[in-house]
Amino acid sequence: MTNSTNNWIECLKKETGLEAKEGTASLQYVLDVDKQEAHQTLAYLKRAGFGQLSLLTCIDWIEQGTFQLIFILMHWELGHHLIVRALLDRENPEFTTITDIYPGAAYYEREVYEFFGVHFRGSAVYQKPLFLERWDDMPPLRKDFDPQAYSDGKFPKREHPHVFKANVVEVTE
Amino acid sequence: MMTMIILFMIASILFAYVLSLKEPKWGAYATLIVSLAGLVGVSLLRGSVGETVSFYYLHFTVTTIGWYFSMILLTVYFTATFFHPFWMDQLIYPAAYNALFLLSLAGTVGLFFAQDLMTLFICWETAVWSSMLIVQQGKSRQAAWVYFVMSAIGSMATLFAILLTIFMSGTTMITDAFIYFMGSPALGGLVFGAFILSGLTKMGIFPFHVWLPLAHGSAPHTFSPVLSGGLVKMGAYIAYLSVAVFPAYQVFGDQLMLQGVPLPIYALMLLGGVSIVYGTLRAIQQDDAKRLLAYSSVANGGYILIGILMLDQMAFAGGLMHVLNHAVASAAAFLAMAAVAKRTGTTKMSELGGMIHRMPVTYVVYLIAIISMAGIPPMGGFVSKWLIFQGLSHRGLIFLATAAAFGSIGSYLYVFRPLSAVFLGQLAPKYEKIKEADPLMLIGMLLLTAMSLLLGIVPNVVLRTIAQIQIELGIDPIMIKGTITATQNGSVNMLSVFTVFGFGFLLILILFLVLPKSRRVGLMDTYTSAEFIHTPELLHYGHHFYAPFERLYEKWPSVLPLYQRLSLKLKEMGEWAETFFFHAEPNRAVFWMVLLVILITVGGAR
Amino acid sequence: MTLMSFVYGFLAILGAFVFQTSLTGINRKVTARLQKRRGPKWYQQFIDIFKAFSKSSITHGWVYDFGAIMALGGIAATVIFIPVAGFQSFPGLDNIFVISYVLAVGMLGMAMSAAGSGNPWASIGVSRALTNMLAYDIPFMVIVFTLIYQHQTGSVSELAALQQGAGIWGWNAFQLPLGGLVAVIALFGMLGKKPFDSFIAPAEIASGPMVEYGGKQLGMMFTLHELMTFIEVSLILNLFFGGGETLWVYLLKYAVLYTFTNIVSGVMPRFKIDQAVTFFYKVPLGLALVQGLLVIFGGWGY
């Protein structure tokens, strides 16, 4: 680890008080932020050299009742990947759009809205459909969505003597 | 007869002008009638070869070649006038347009019948000036300027040659005067070079081609066919005069001979070859259909120049016939584009598409025109190109033959481009409502189409006249027997070719009709790699049609920057000179004036 | 020009179709053997064409059909012009320029029909095909000019007859070896064989001009391809390999020449279209010009 490598980590700590931890892979860092300060942190990180938003996605933690937004940023000079994570309320998932920082995020936001139903305030386009042509049910990647029921209702099935239901075996230590 | 035609022309110019002032549409119809009358009148002159007429200092005589060229010009002018009534409201000065149109017609016809050199020059200038003033009424004033400057270069050189000829030989009659140079090769070479220069600039031979795309592209749509099909052919006549009437082959007789061609003439032919290649390559690049056709005129001018300069049995006949074929084909193509422009308001190929579904007759006109222009049987252009090829391969002029072959195959590329991008492909929704061109315009275009077809099937009708010209010049005439056109390297029977082609077509038509009928589907129901596309414009392939090929030579230098730099330098020099004479301080002007007065006084005293 | 001429012409078209289609089928087997496959039946190409005719079809407007008819009609007419072993249905129409330009009628028809379908792949394919034509035709034309200059005739049958009688060394391919090489390379371009087949690249531009054809129009295009192959191979055979004294010699030579191009193209990759142009203008055009200059100024071949 050279000085320049830790530069943005130290500066980040100095300026915002947030600490980036090392991730599981090399050159990978993880940063947990509050929903409120995510926006300004991302703006700061972009100025610090993270010019590329590689991915914006979401995880549904149904037991905790939260959604976790994941931003994967990349630093082109250092080759660092930074995973910025922010938790949202599952009942009322709302976030401010980051298209003013990373314009390309518009499509990721549409995707996250389509599959998880997270609202991005300030974006005019996030509700436009992207992948799921003519989707007519709840966002399908939420954990409380039942694909079997949806499939049974929507797609006719062949009458078949065999049962294709997977037999789930609980593995205990 | 001749007198009547000349008087009629002059009277009709005034008549058309006055009539157009009152009602432009009537003036437009007047141009139609006048050019038709001119066409009929001149065609009657065929029998009176040798007749001469004099008006004060102007002397005219009827010659076979003059008759041939005038007929071509009058045909092109006549068919273009069918479009005039529909364009009068788009012109700023319709009365001037009609009058100048007829004036340029009178000038060109006068040029072809001119007996002496001064008449030739006056008629030449009349045609150039009147056409320049018409070009100015088009899209760009700069184009008219470039046209004028280029013509002026040629005119000045020709005037020099004419004055020198008159001074040396003591006579102004073209045939007598030029014979004088048989004895003086050095002076003859100078006169030849200066005289043919105006022909080269007019035909747009490389490197004088710059005005052609500018003027053709921005002239009024109704005048572009006349420029390309008609006025450019004046250059061919000058080339004819300077090689056939002027004893060029004798004058250069002691020069280095290349396969029987003297080096200076060979060099000019090479310029023609360069024009073919250059015009072809640039035409392939264009996006504006009219500019594309203008560059094709550059390439075809190369064929005509090479053919005429050969002055032999085959290529010379081919060159003269190509004047007619290209005039007809090019006029038809320009008129078709004018019809499209009338309906859609643009000639940019990338903005058009699918016109065939709205203007099928215009499409057929354009199709026949380009088949002729590309030299594909059974249209007229094939015969003349074939004769030029025969002549070139007979003499073994391999580099010129290579250029000719390149221009011939390359013309498939550039003529297909408007066919595909304007007429075929997807029809944009904004053109959903347009209609076929007006019947009067269609008549004009279909006349040219019929001519192209006839020239291809029975070329000997024209070749008979050309054979007579060749006999008058004392070279072996092209051999024609019935429908067979023969050369030393083989013959062709175009009627048989047409019949066999029709036979093949008929066979396949029967096969096609016997098989089950096809289901009609929409244009948008097409293979899109299984993706749904609802925008016709996105499915239309019109931009950079030959992109991979264009990329090979897009970085090549152009002569245009050279001319621009030259004109800039000239302008600077003019401004510099201007400061001497017209400075803000009056004393400098007074100084020059006083100096001038002193000089005149001193000079006069002596 | 009598009625018999038309009958002979019709028979020539039919014969050319049957012969070339069988040969194509056999060559599909040859290619398969090259690739260690069993390959289709020898008459597979006939089945393919007749199958296409037996299917239903669509049309995209009158120019789509008219272009297809004009294409096949023009090509069929060109077959009539080709002298086969000295025999012609219409004597005196076998001028080399006439043949190569009548051929262009068919190509223009096909291009028109393809572009008339409104499919952009078709237009791209046509643009590539025309560029390809500009590439291979110039070296070929230069050699043709040289031949006409040397023999002072432009008639294909006369040029073929002039080579006969002196055995294999009388052929132009051996008299003018550079020219023969150029002609054979140009033949690959004419036939659209690899490496010059980028205009019908199936995976790249969905078979280019053919993209919208189905049913009878597709059958016509396949027939057209067979006839066009016959014309082009015949042209090279007549000009450079001495034609044939008898019909059987002619057909045998033809089969050998065609199979040769097929085998060579079987092991070739594909040029991009601009690479094809650059190649043709560097190597074959250079060779052709050298050959032409040697003949015209060096007196080679007299």
Add this chain to the structure above:
Amino acid sequence: MQVTTKNDRSLWEVIGDYFRANSIWMKWYCTGCGAIEMPPTMTSRFDMEQLGMGPMATPRQADVLLITGYLSTKTLRRVIYSYEQMQDPKYVVGFGSCTLNGGIYYDSYATINQLDQYLPVDLYIAGCMPRPEAIMNSFATLIEMIKKGEARGWKHYQENYDWYKANQMDSLGEVIIHDEFHE
């Protein structure tokens, strides 16, 4: 749903079926993992060309549509579009259990479970995925079917067009999508 069983072909149809049986060109739409079984079937090991079969670039030229694996609803729209662009007579072959009953994607919200609800399938090949031997075997069967005039799925589709359309609409809403990416 109307079922046609009678087989009364005219002489021309019998001849046409002979040609069609011996020259089957496939529009090979790679929908799923089964596409990877096709290269060995085409190349020298199994050499599909000996049956007169070959791949074709566009649906206009093709005779048989191979559905090589699971079909997502998005893909199904494109497959139906391609199928309708093919020229009659045309045949459909479903590969593997995914097209039969959904296979391992039986409970996915995005893949259909039974292909013959939407398109007239002439032949199914069992397996996950079917091996080239099975594919070659099925092609031989298809050829026999066409020769006997039994592969009449395309006619069935025409006769029961409303039934198929209704099924397609139930599952897909609309076949030809209009949205910002297709305008």
